[in-house]
Amino acid sequence: xxxxxxMAALLLPACAAGPWCSAAAQAPATYGLxxxxxxxxxxxxxxxxxxxxxxxxxxxxxxxxxxxLLQVLLRDRFAGAHTPEVATRKAWxxxxxxxxxxxxxxxxEAGRPMSGLRSAPGVLAVGGGRVIEAAGSSLGGIGISxxxxxxxxxxxxxxxxxxxxxxxxx
Numbered sequence: 001x002x003x004x005x006x007m008a009a010l011l012l013p014a015c016a017a018g019p020w021c022s023a024a025a026q027a028p029a030t031y032g033l034x035x036x037x038x039x040x041x042x043x044x045x046x047x048x049x050x051x052x053x054x055x056x057x058x059x060x061x062x063x064x065x066x067x068x069l070l071q072v073l074l075r076d077r078f079a080g081a082h083t084p085e086v087a088t089r090k091a092w093x094x095x096x097x098x099x100x101x102x103x104x105x106x107x108x109e110a111g112r113p114m115s116g117l118r119s120a121p122g123v124l125a126v127g128g129g130r131v132i133e134a135a136g137s138s139l140g141g142i143g144i145s146x147x148x149x150x151x152x153x154x155x156x157x158x159x160x161x162x163x164x165x166x167x168x169x170x
Contacts (some may be wrong), residue, residue, distance in 0.1 A: 014026070036063070036132065036139050040164050041071040044132065044142055048160030049074050052147055059146030059156060062087040066138050068095045076146070083145040090129030090143030092122055098138050101129030101155055128153025132161055134168040 036044075041063040052059040053076065060075040060083035070091075075084055086112050090101050097104055097117075105125040108117045118125050127142040127150020144153035 031116065033066070033141060034137060035065055036071065036168070038071060040167055043167070044160040044164045045072040045074045047163030048142060048144060048156045049076060051159035052076070052116070052144065052156040055146040055147070055152065055156070057152060057156070059144050059153070060084045060087040061156070062091040062143045063132070063140060064088070064091040064095050065140045066095060068092040068141070071140070073149075073153035079146045086124065086144040086145035087128070089122055090126070090145065091141040092143070093124050093141070094131045094143065094157035095138065095141030098131050100131065100154070101125055102127035102150055105150075126150050128157060129144070130154065130157040130161060132168070139168060
């Protein structure tokens with residue numbers, strides 16, 4: 001049985017000879033990423049809520065960061081008791097899969113190759129969840145619940161993203 005030091009001594013020359021090692025050796029050891037500030041997440045949620053109110057809907061808005069962790073949750077006074085969980089799951093799903101939940105719903109319909117994803121914990125593949133992204137980077141997700149359809153929830157989510165678009169472009 002080889003010791004770790006002996007194993008490393010054997011692998012190092014092999015790595016140095018391989019073309020894959022030069023790229024790995026030059027790759028940075030860390031990377032930077034951009035995150036939504038709480039103020040920006042709140043601005044998106046407030047704009048989405050205002051859009052829904054103007055349309056006559058009582059909803060809950062959830063904004064999650066790129067990891068799916070909840071940053072903001074706003075529930076209008078008459079939004080249903082189920083809406084906080086549903087909005088959060090929509091936002092989480094959009095951020096996690098980096099796709100709008102309406103699109104994920106189509107990709108995971110019964111009989112489709114990815115249909116099994118619907119049974120994964122936390123996934124909610126219905127309209128109303130959108131990815132928040134800028135310059136090709138995912139910053140989080142926004143989810144709406146309480147409007148009369150997924151399309152209406154989606155319109156409110158889009159309004160929230162549009163309200164912060166200038167602030168998040170980089």
